[in-house]
Amino acid sequence: MPLARTQLESLLRTRRLDRTLTTALPGAGLDPNGGRDFAPTGIARLDALVGGGLPRGQMSELVGPRSSGRTSLTLQMLASATVRGELVALVDALDMLDVESAAAAGIDLDRLLWVRGHVVSNPGLCRDMNQRALEQAIRALALILQAGTFGLVVFDVAEAPPDAVRRLPFTTWLRLQRMVEGSQTICVLVGSEPMARSSAGLTLRTGIRDWGLGMRFGNRLFEGLNVQTRVVRARARVQEDATVALTTVATNCA
Amino acid sequence: MPDRYAALYKPPQEIEGSAGLSGPRSGGPERAALQTIAGDFSPRYELHGDDLVSIDVSGLERLLKVREGCPARTIGEELRRGAHSRSVRAHVAVAGTRTAAVVLALARPGVTIVERGEEAAALADVPIGILSSLKSQVSSLNSMLETSDFKLETFSRWGLKTLGELAALPDADLVARLGPSARVWQAIARGEDIRPLVPTLAEERFDASIELEWPIDSLEPLSFVLTRLLEPLSTRLERRDRGAAVLHVLLGLVTRESHARRLELPAPIRDVRTLRTLALLDLEAHPPPAAIDRVTIVIDPTPGRVLQHALFTRAHPTPEQLSTLLARLGALMGQDRFGAPAVVDSYRPGAFAMVPFATNHYETTIERRARKARRENQVENSASSASSAVNVVSAVRRCRHPVPARVAVVGGRPVRVTTDRRGFAGGTVLRCVGPWRSSGHWWAGRAGQAGQAGRENSDNPNAPLQPIQPIPPILPWDRDDWDVSLNDGAVYRVFRDRETDAWFIDAIVD
Numbered sequence: 161m162p163l164a165r166t167q168l169e170s171l172l173r174t175r176r177l178d179r180t181l182t183t184a185l186p187g188a189g190l191d192p193n194g195g196r197d198f199a200p201t202g203i204a205r206l207d208a209l210v211g212g213g214l215p216r217g218q219m220s221e222l223v224g225p226r227s228s229g230r231t232s233l234t235l236q237m238l239a240s241a242t243v244r245g246e247l248v249a250l251v252d253a254l255d256m257l258d259v260e261s262a263a264a265a266g267i268d269l270d271r272l273l274w275v276r277g278h279v280v281s282n283p284g285l286c287r288d289m290n291q292r293a294l295e296q297a298i299r300a301l302a303l304i305l306q307a308g309t310f311g312l313v314v315f316d317v318a319e320a321p322p323d324a325v326r327r328l329p330f331t332t333w334l335r336l337q338r339m340v341e342g343s344q345t346i347c348v349l350v351g352s353e354p355m356a357r358s359s360a361g362l363t364l365r366t367g368i369r370d371w372g373l374g375m376r377f378g379n380r381l382f383e384g385l386n387v388q389t390r391v392v393r394a395r396a397r398v399q400e401d402a403t404v405a406l407t408t409v410a411t412n413c414a
Numbered sequence: 415m416p417d418r419y420a421a422l423y424k425p426p427q428e429i430e431g432s433a434g435l436s437g438p439r440s441g442g443p444e445r446a447a448l449q450t451i452a453g454d455f456s457p458r459y460e461l462h463g464d465d466l467v468s469i470d471v472s473g474l475e476r477l478l479k480v481r482e483g484c485p486a487r488t489i490g491e492e493l494r495r496g497a498h499s500r501s502v503r504a505h506v507a508v509a510g511t512r513t514a515a516v517v518l519a520l521a522r523p524g525v526t527i528v529e530r531g532e533e534a535a536a537l538a539d540v541p542i543g544i545l546s547s548l549k550s551q552v553s554s555l556n557s558m559l560e561t562s563d564f565k566l567e568t569f570s571r572w573g574l575k576t577l578g579e580l581a582a583l584p585d586a587d588l589v590a591r592l593g594p595s596a597r598v599w600q601a602i603a604r605g606e607d608i609r610p611l612v613p614t615l616a617e618e619r620f621d622a623s624i625e626l627e628w629p630i631d632s633l634e635p636l637s638f639v640l641t642r643l644l645e646p647l648s649t650r651l652e653r654r655d656r657g658a659a660v661l662h663v664l665l666g667l668v669t670r671e672s673h674a675r676r677l678e679l680p681a682p683i684r685d686v687r688t689l690r691t692l693a694l695l696d697l698e699a700h701p702p703p704a705a706i707d708r709v710t711i712v713i714d715p716t717p718g719r720v721l722q723h724a725l726f727t728r729a730h731p732t733p734e735q736l737s738t739l740l741a742r743l744g745a746l747m748g749q750d751r752f753g754a755p756a757v758v759d760s761y762r763p764g765a766f767a768m769v770p771f772a773t774n775h776y777e778t779t780i781e782r783r784a785r786k787a788r789r790e791n792q793v794e795n796s797a798s799s800a801s802s803a804v805n806v807v808s809a810v811r812r813c814r815h816p817v818p819a820r821v822a823v824v825g826g827r828p829v830r831v832t833t834d835r836r837g838f839a840g841g842t843v844l845r846c847v848g849p850w851r852s853s854g855h856w857w858a859g860r861a862g863q864a865g866q867a868g869r870e871n872s873d874n875p876n877a878p879l880q881p882i883q884p885i886p887p888i889l890p891w892d893r894d895d896w897d898v899s900l901n902d903g904a905v906y907r908v909f910r911d912r913e914t915d916a917w918f919i920d921a922i923v924d
Contacts, residue, residue, distance in 0.1 A: 259766035309731030
């Protein structure tokens with residue numbers, strides 16, 4: 161059905177006319193995804209939860225307490241992206257990546273650009289050095305996002321003191337969101353609590369499922385975690401507070 | 415259309431009776447001398463090895479004072495004189511076809527002149543053995559005759575002694591006996607050109623230099639100077655379908671010294687902006703010690719890349735984009751703080767290596783199929799795991815500098831872990847598994863460089879910790895590892911150094 165003049169003008173204002181010329185619009189009107197592309201995480205349950213995967217051209221967050229499965233999920237996302245043939249980048253603010261874990265997760269290490277922050281042996285005693293390391297990592301992240309050549313960029317500050325992350329200006333995240341907007345890059349912030357606030361499109365929170373039984377210890381080996389991932393914030397097409405149960409398996413138990 | 419050719423042949427050390435029948439000789443200066451001589455007469459010349467050159471001299475008689483009404487002889491004499499002035503003793507031949515000129519230059523000393531249309535007659539009495547040296551001299555002839563299934567000795571066995579006898583054979587019968595390549599031999603014997611002259615291009619230097627009226631001592635004005643020098647170089651590279659493989663930046667300083675930088679580029683690049691950015695980033699990291707009053711850029715060229723984009727796969731970033739990004743990251747973080755991780759063949763927990771991040775990620779067909787197979791396998795595992803509980807591989811976060819810990823041990827098992835590190839408060843051990851003993855690199859020397867902290871911790875949980883130095887990766891290790899779950903909800907991998915009896919938090923299971 162041909163579009164009315166008012167509809168066309170509305171689409172022009174919102175810069176969505178390019179899609180209307182090439183694809184048929186549903187009867188309800190605009191694409192509920194806002195024309196956004198999604199990249200699967202490689203975990204079918206999680207992809208179903210978030211409507212297909214992580215949104216491209218948007219910042220997403222993966223937050224949770226220590227030992228809640230954040231790192232396992234992050235490495236799985238990186239592996240899925242490299243298997244798709246994309247280049248990925250990891251800005252490791254505190255230099256905590258375990259390369260063996262990355263290889264075990266299936267990441268094509270040749271496609272991973274690993275930026276290692278400067279580690280201070282006891283960062284807690286010197287807040288200034290910690291803050292400088294964080295700001296340097298932010299600058300590295302900005303360079304990588306500006307280059308626009310990576311399919312997935314992860315900014316890992318999961319073990320950084322929360323107050324150091326809170327001290328970053330709010331405009332930092334707005335600026336980074338602006339860099340990634342409109343591109344095919346997925347930017348994932350990994351932390352202990354949400355940091356990007358309104359700049360983030362999708363926020364996932366991880367936690368231990370079945371407290372007390374969530375950490376599986378065998379007779380002689382640690383076997384893995386029972387994790388629950390919950391959607392804290394989402395922009396479209398995803399039901400907030402929806403959860404999915406995941407399980408991590410230690411490689412020595414495989 | 416060219417109608418007159420000349421050929422110069424510099425014979426090897428003269429041997430009685432063998433002029434023109436010997437093989438090629440190599441020699442850079444000889445090649446350069448012949449190239450210079452040929453270039454003096456015509457821009458269209460082709461080098462065949464280091465001692466033979468053919469030149470298109472059509473129209474040259476208009477520039478020379480023709481003597482005795484014979485332009486060909488005038489050209490021949492001028493060529494001989496030009497060679498003599500450069501101390502090159504060469505055979506010169508001028509003919510209406512390039513093939514005839516080359517054969518006659520190889521066969522006869524001195525100056526040989528053949529008028530247009532008389533090539534066959536001039537070549538008639540040339541010994542047939544000349545074809546052997548011709549084959550080794552003229553590389554294009556080799557490619558055309560590679561599939562020849564007969565040898566030149568066949569002609570000798572037939573009793574042919576001169577090119578004239580070969581030319582006189584009926585061509586249909588010759589081809590019927592020896593194949594299509596025999597037609598080429600016969601064309602040579604008749605002095606007929608089998609291919610046009612392919613001009614040899616002079617080697618071109620890609621360099622530019624500028625003297626500054628006022629010295630500059632910062633990089634910002636240098637950026638404009640570099641742009642000015644790089645733009646014409648980039649245009650010339652593009653015209654020659656070349657890219658820069660190595661970029662040399664030579665800065666003349668006011669102290670009469672020079673500051674030279676050499677950048678090896680990851681891929682042929684000719685984009686001005688990229689070259690300028692890389693040069694500036696390098697100079698930022700290695701600034702000149704004084705003000706600059708002269709800037710020279712030299713580019714080592716290399717053939718340009720041919721990119722074949724696939725229709726159904728994602729386009730990869732160009733090497734220019736990646737190399738610029740990596741240069742910026744190096745300037746920000748340091749060259750040793752980024753790259754691609756690599757697994758090393760070691761039993762040491764947390765061992766890894768860093769390799770340079772590749773800027774060219776072009777996949778071969780085999781690699782693409784292997785990646786597609788991994789992807790299908792991953793999708794299959796993900797789908798099958800939708801109904802099961804297994805989803806992801808468990809990972810750890812490695813403490814690059816293990817955190818000193820105080821561990822209370824009861825019955826040989828840790829029951830409480832505490833630290834002085836902010837963010838690692840510790841707590842009571844709820845569950846634990848272990849120990850796993852590992853050791854290695856014992857041949858490197860004394861172990862236990864981790865320090866003395868924690869030696870008495872098992873007896874006094876409240877004793878203050880001493881600061882420790884980070885552990886270098888090459889030191890030997892001998893330790894017992896435990897996985898412990900604390901009441902604060904964290905799961906750690908801790909280890910006891912058996913040398914010092916000190917405890918550390920090595921990784922966080924996450």
